[in-house]
Amino acid sequence: MKTKILLTVLLLIACAYSANSQERIKFKKGEYFTNIEGGVPRGEVYSYVVGASKGQFMTITIMSPEDNAVFYILRTDNWQYMAGATEDNPTTRWEGTLPANGDYQIVVGSNRGGAEYTLQVVIE
Structure with missing residues (x-):
């Protein structure tokens, strides 16, 4: 019984991770x-996640x-949204000067x- 519960918990964790997976650009x-x-x-x-200066x-x-x-975009140093691309107001295009060093x-x-997409990221 304990084994079944443990396997169920591990499966749920794996599903949650795959649904919210992350890749470094x-x-x-x-x-x-x-x-x-x-x-x-x-x-x-x-x-x-992309690093920039x-x-x-x-x-x-x-x-x-x-x-x-x-x-939408978040700064990972303080978890603040970038103006114009928030969870409540997602977008298809964003551009701006980055306020801090670090990951976004x-x-x-x-x-x-569901959506198939091409994401283009440009940093100059």
Whole structure:
């Protein structure tokens, strides 16, 4: 009985992790942008983390065949949203000068159904 309970708990943890998995964005040497293709099931999110420096200009665009993929951005040093791309107001395009050194989390989801997408991140 204890084994079944333990297996159930581990399965639930694995499902929660896969539903909210995270990937670090890495740029190829000498490049300042990347395109990431992915998909997110209905009701789930996928997170990307990108490191950048204070004063750099970042542009993020998400494109999807059904125009249903959206994202929001968080600073990981204080977990504040970036203006214009919040959980309550996700977007398909954001650009701005970064206020601090460190990691920024880009959380991709869908505003209806599941979504296939191409996420473009540019840092200059």
